[in-house]
Amino acid sequence: MQNSGTQIFSWTLGRRAAATVLGAIALGWLANSCRTTPVQTGNSEKPTVVATNTILADLTQQVGGEAIALVSILKPGDDPHVYEPVPLDTQRLEDADLILYNGYNLEPGLIRLAESVGVRGRRVAVGEVVPPLELAEEGSTVPDPHVWGDAQNAIHMVNAIRDELIRLSPEDAATFTQNAADLVATLERLDGWITQQIQTIPPSQRQLVTTHDAFQYYARAYGLTVLGTLIGISTEEQPSAQTLQRLADAVKAANVPAIFAETAINPRLINTVAEEAGVPLADAELYADSIGGPGSGADSYIDMMVANTRAIARNLGGTPGDWP
Template sequence: MLSPFTLRSKLIACALMMGLVSCATPEPQGSNAATEKEDNLPLVVATSSILCDLTQQLAQETIQLKCLVGAGVDPHVYQPTPEDRQAIDAAQLILYGGYNFDASLIKLIKASNNSAPKIAVHEQAVPNPLMGKEHDHGEEEEHSHKASEKVADPHIWHDAKNGIKMVEVIAQQLKNLQPNQSKKYQNNQEKIATELTLIDRWIKEQITTIPAEKRKLVTTHDALGYYVNAYDLEFEGALEGFSTEESPTAARVSELVKEIKKTKVPTIFAESSINPKLMTTVAKEANVKVSEANLYTDGLGESGTRADTYQKMLIENTQTIVTGLGGNYQSFQPN
């Protein structure tokens, strides 16, 4: 049996040995090193899934990228979170759409005391936007602008040529942020621009396969004006204006049904981020089809879908439109 003195000596020796082992064995550094590396990169905040995707394609691993409105979420009705505010306040570059596309986030961005560049990408890329009515309101509703007042259409990216301009704006801001990465950003900018030039040409070719009398588009909200203008279609109407913020009135639904019957539109199109129920009702009353595939009008599809990048979204929307209107769709083949 050990004496108290001997037992205490052994315990002390054991403790000393454990301490030596602890000091001699470094803690795993993998995760900490990765975190430190990430912490050393500039934080860039982008408000929409499209801006996020283009920024990621340009910057790749050279930045921390925080996307505020995820894929499949409607930016028109998005409500900012406390985490959004924290990211905006901490960012070294803030990229947002502008033209009131991401209205709630624009207010948050402009209210922030952060002195980092705050770039309205849509406004810089297309300083002369399409103009139109925001939406129709009942007489009892109050609004900040008159019903007849023209407002800018923010959905500029549906013309691939405007996508090239957006990439140019984002790339320049990244170059300003990290001049040492300018060559990488320039190379990626040129690569994306080449892809979009090919896609633009391909879209035009696909639209020509639709019979001329069927090149008519009806959608949930007025988001495809740039697409219609760029690719020789006629826009026949929508349930809502540029924003999805307010539900259409019964009068507007009735009016759209009449327009569809008059123009003999063969197919109408619902949208990925908006409940298709109302468009189904319109189609039934007008005796036309609703496209089996939805259009991606306000953002990208979720990861793993056929529209989870900007380029793929343009291709997927074109396939949906061409198929729905009776054209002969040919798959996009990059050169």
């Protein structure tokens, strides 16, 4: 995966005089400085695709492969809810031939930036191909952006990415189509595997308590109940002392085996809930809004879902098996 805004240029130079070479380079630089769409012939420049978060970046890389130059704005562990764009992000968005973002206000800072700068690339809210769950928030309802929690939704996202890449680079359609088909087949297996692991949890213990409300799609798809969360959809929220106490009381009353911290959020407050309720904090944190870094065992969307499922099943009293 390419993690910088630098585009890849391929130059093939024959045996020419030095002056001719320099002239060709100068003309090439001028053409690229004025170009508004990528040249898509032969071994020329790959189209640049910007993904706003790590989950989208991973799925896009698996579909696009070597045919695209991928830039992921967020790094593993970054929280898209609270990410504040930096000046380099403006350049990345302006230079992109295609911008893929989740939508449903998952990455508000980057969405505002993309709407305000002079982007030339097509902008696509990939997560919005999925009809959202509507969650109550401050007296109204808002769409839940965490659509990837259901592997079937991830399949819809992969198909949308495939279609956008084909639109961007039609001559690579066969590559994108095959890569997407391979990934969809794996996601179908993942979907069935997750269901099997959650079913090993005793029915009365299939209750999930997490730091923020990011697992509704997962719970609905795989037979869990979200008993409660410390904060709502966005990690920007700050829970009150009353919220902490209400959640602790609910956890204690439901006899939940364990509750879960998340990798991108300070565990201090959810640990307070665990202590108040007299239940353990799970032995592994969940990946909610980002894949893990290299060596984490969760450094792809699929590995993230496997790691979360194994942690949930194990800590709620199930007996998860290995991912094949």
